[in-house]
Amino acid sequence: MAHEHPRVRISPIFPVADLRRALEHYAALGCEVSAHDEGYGFAALAGIELHLVVTEGHDPLRTAAAAYLHVPDADELAARWAGVGRTTPPVDTDYGLREGAHVDPDGNLLRFGSPIASAG
DSSP states (O other): OOOOOOOOOOOOEEEESOHHHHHHHHHHTTOEEEEEETTEEEEEETTEEEEEEEOTTOOTTTSOOEEEEEOSOHHHHHHHHTTSSEEEEEEEOTTSEEEEEEEOTTSOEEEEEEEOOOOO
């Protein structure tokens, strides 16, 4: 008899220096944003929720975080995010994914990818 597992979700926690700036940035990406208090907030998009926490001494070169988003269409997401912060257009990889990236103002990395469309 197989053991049933409850639905599991994950919410990456991204360190930020300025919560208001981070919430404005993620809102510009199309996320629904909210603040729990002055030091903790949330950014939600298509069932994914990022937690944003003000971190004293945050140094994007040492303490930034990353998450990978599996999306239906990497090109569509990159087009929506174009002009907001630093978004790298997707490229085809040799492992069958089309991948791009976005870096927020605090140096946190959102990599995103979708399967390469079949030719023909």
